[in-house]
Amino acid sequence: MLSRNLHKLTRPLSTSTRAAHSVGFIGLGNMGAYMASNLLSSGVSVKAFDLNPEAVNDLKQKGATVADSVESMTDCETIITMLPSSPHVQATVTTLLNAGWEGKTWIDSSTIDPIVSKNLGEALAKEGKGKIDAPVSGGVKGAAAGTLTFMVGGESSTLDAVKPYLETMGANIVHCGANGSGQTAKLCNNLAMAIQMVGTAEALNMGDSLGLDPKILAGIMNTSTSRCWSSDSYNPYPGVLEGVPAGNDYEGGFGSSLMLKDLGLATSAAGAVKSATPLGNATKEIYTMMESMDMGKKDFGAVLQFLKGNCGNKKC
Amino acid sequence: MLSRNLHKLTRPLSTSTRAAHSVGFIGLGNMGAYMASNLLSSGVSVKAFDLNPEAVNDLKQKGATVADSVESMTDCETIITMLPSSPHVQATVTTLLNAGWEGKTWIDSSTIDPIVSKNLGEALAKEGKGKIDAPVSGGVKGAAAGTLTFMVGGESSTLDAVKPYLETMGANIVHCGANGSGQTAKLCNNLAMAIQMVGTAEALNMGDSLGLDPKILAGIMNTSTSRCWSSDSYNPYPGVLEGVPAGNDYEGGFGSSLMLKDLGLATSAAGAVKSATPLGNATKEIYTMMESMDMGKKDFGAVLQFLKGNCGNKKC
């Protein structure tokens, strides 16, 4: 299926003699490095930049061209950004526009403020460029396996133009609506997920405290009206499920600090439109407390241990 | 299968010449009336009591014997209670014991405080009686269809003795553990469910406020990490799903007042063992506010309207 898609893709690119590199990839972190690798494996020409030289070298070994600055990527037809925060993405867009970027389409896969994302799309449109916001779910595992889900906001035509790239990196591409709505969808999902995780942890901990076996309780919940992904696929109580972070001292999952970042973005966006998220805010404060208690690197299911009073505090 | 089960049941009952009525059923409310009907339909002899004469008469027409007081049910081999609150169940147990109840097994299907339930089991055990707590999930529909889930706490031998009765009223019988643990399981499930519902409503409302189509967002959530029953089977946003209370002005579901009652029991039980439920308590307060704003009779998914500021307040 990939070859078919890339076939579609190469046609417009072949008419472009200008673009030495079809894709410029900026941000080779845990997720970005795998995503760029998957592009390369599918035969896409990639020019890569990151502040971390090791990350860039690793990708160079896999066939990427290396950029020594953002400014030197003006020849890239398409730019993909996978960056930590709104200001990083804003700065990168500004830099490339100021440097005279010749390309056509920007794919921002970072998770950032939906309102910032919307504004960036409008700024790029004024310059005649297309932009989609395409944050992902699926984690590092999904990035490695090329099975990410992309939640896309932006024009259909822009999405269509770069869909083959997304298909090398992900298994599901969901068009959520206009510019910015991919970010909104991502944040709404993570807000609800975080609340569900804390709720699941509260129920399992409460049952445990009252003498109910967590495995039995999880079995009931998973076949009943409190069934949810955090309980049936990612249960935070050690021993209930195999192969989840709870069984590995909460290592290797979705870190509590990252969840706190997403909750900050979500509650900020909700606040900007005066949409009440009482549990979302309460959940954000719980993850803030966990961060203060040195639990930020643990999987977000470690909230179960926080509720039990088993913090990871090194200060006490 | 039912006939096989009742065959098993009738053997011990046939040796008892004393028990004119195998089952005494106390509490013929929305749920109880259907449950007692299902017992009758399966050929079980039922003696029924309720303070509401209409409810009793309805059941009489279906073949039940009518009791004019709790005291007159001392001849019932098994007592089933389906009552609104802990004090009702406590009073009924005391009354029947004081009246010289001759039966052997008490099935309490009310949703009450797990600690009260445990104490009642111990009190009955001292008198040589068996007791299981067997609260249900499945709602009025499940009660009518005989497809309830029973969450059972108590001795296995006690459960085995009355399982055929439960099988006439429900489709799933889950043995959760010792005396009281059925109540604990029910409350843990409902605590988690309520939190998930509010979280789902917050995400859908926030998305909507930011311009994201609730149907698209629900589609993403339901195939992603915020998938849960409140979203994929009982979605609170009108128009997302067919046949759920949200599509019918939140009529005919699980009332917010009933959810408030269960949240009160859950947080009280958690408080008694000092188990933190921050989101559970915040959720309880949200349903308390909804009750103050005349939304108590609406399905608990109406929290979405509360978040939007569309209260049902008649006072303003």
Next chain:
Amino acid sequence: MLSRNLHKLTRPLSTSTRAAHSVGFIGLGNMGAYMASNLLSSGVSVKAFDLNPEAVNDLKQKGATVADSVESMTDCETIITMLPSSPHVQATVTTLLNAGWEGKTWIDSSTIDPIVSKNLGEALAKEGKGKIDAPVSGGVKGAAAGTLTFMVGGESSTLDAVKPYLETMGANIVHCGANGSGQTAKLCNNLAMAIQMVGTAEALNMGDSLGLDPKILAGIMNTSTSRCWSSDSYNPYPGVLEGVPAGNDYEGGFGSSLMLKDLGLATSAAGAVKSATPLGNATKEIYTMMESMDMGKKDFGAVLQFLKGNCGNKKC
């Protein structure tokens, strides 16, 4: 003034040849021992009971008669209880009534559920006895100095009859209203106080995190619209005030576990009448977490350290 009051008091007592001891004091804990001492110092005849023999012996040295059981206090004209929880008070009332208590007035200075307190008052009234609920504020220091504040619920005539006793133990006697309303007043005060303490700690910690000197901030708050007792008289930030628990590693104040107990009673009473206390419940959950993290014995101002992530956890 005391002698005048006791003069009033001794008149009715002098007509009673039956009452060997005017006051029976049950519950010689941290507070109760001082209160009973102050009664003795004022010349009141006291018969004392506690499960702790040391506490009883200490009071014996100060002139009290010792009771070896609650039942042996039936000759006490007035009973004062200073006990840890609702069930203790209920059991004590039941025991004394069953044993044929001959006295007239019950003063319950314990902090308990206002609804239980009201019910006890009604039960005693049926037996022709007067009862006031008279929980205190002022802490161990106030108990020692005889400067407690009594918040009294009950009939004026009952209060008048025993006011001289209260005046030996306290400096302020506030009649709050009918039977039970003393408990309500105490719990409302402590609910608001706990919320204010957490709010003060949040503001001071936030200011500190943003680089603002806590002493300067406290100075501003204390002369402005966020002025409150928790800030101007009991500031939780170490170094802001002299002579408060924050300056002594949060030792020797009002323990977080005791605050948790009062918040449990307050939110339970509010829940019973469906009165929303969203911040009260959130505060209760914070103190529940602190208890889980071994901070229960610290003064309730230690919430500032909890917010900073400096828990007292011995488990991690």
Next chain:
Amino acid sequence: MLSRNLHKLTRPLSTSTRAAHSVGFIGLGNMGAYMASNLLSSGVSVKAFDLNPEAVNDLKQKGATVADSVESMTDCETIITMLPSSPHVQATVTTLLNAGWEGKTWIDSSTIDPIVSKNLGEALAKEGKGKIDAPVSGGVKGAAAGTLTFMVGGESSTLDAVKPYLETMGANIVHCGANGSGQTAKLCNNLAMAIQMVGTAEALNMGDSLGLDPKILAGIMNTSTSRCWSSDSYNPYPGVLEGVPAGNDYEGGFGSSLMLKDLGLATSAAGAVKSATPLGNATKEIYTMMESMDMGKKDFGAVLQFLKGNCGNKKC
């Protein structure tokens, strides 16, 4: 005292032949109009700008010179801004700097994000200008009477230079620390105040629901450990105090929408430094709900009515 201060002030100004107007005042809203009036009354030469022509004309009648744009205020020695939000202040600073502002000192009395405020101070310092953040408390009444409190962040020398101006508008000038710390102090105070108000309302409402007279309860609270400004000077229960918004259907005080704005700034600033404010966030959500229910224009003490379920909702 004012004349003495202005005497000090006029000396440096008299040496400046360049500055036609000593003070440029931008933002003549409810507060700003009174503040500018007080400057004029003290003999200060004021050049004023606002988008609202009525506000400008009113001030012109009092002796101000009118500016038809921000750019035309480059000759003002000192600029005072009293604007609604961070972006307004940022835009005004940028505009004036770009237009070649010749003055020396900027006083920002708006309530804005402390981190934005700090950044603006640094940007102005690079241009050789002094800046203080000087948000106020005291409300419209304090602005009218010239009795505001200024919470000042910035260099002492900068503050000293403009203190006489502040003294015409306020009664208290508190130097909180470095650039930005005035905003931090203001937000910390308002965060704590809002939490205290909600806590006071919860206690009074709960007491009322349990049958306790709010006046009696307020009397107890105000002489006890839950004493706070929201209770003893601004009580939200109608009838407890004279001359407060609660006695006037919550008209004419500090609007709930304004409190929501400040809570948004406070929790955002706290979030930026990962300082947990669980009650602050819960309070923000309560005021978000009130806004959704058309209570935004009511004084922030109207939270008591919200807790009672008496929303101001026009939609239901």
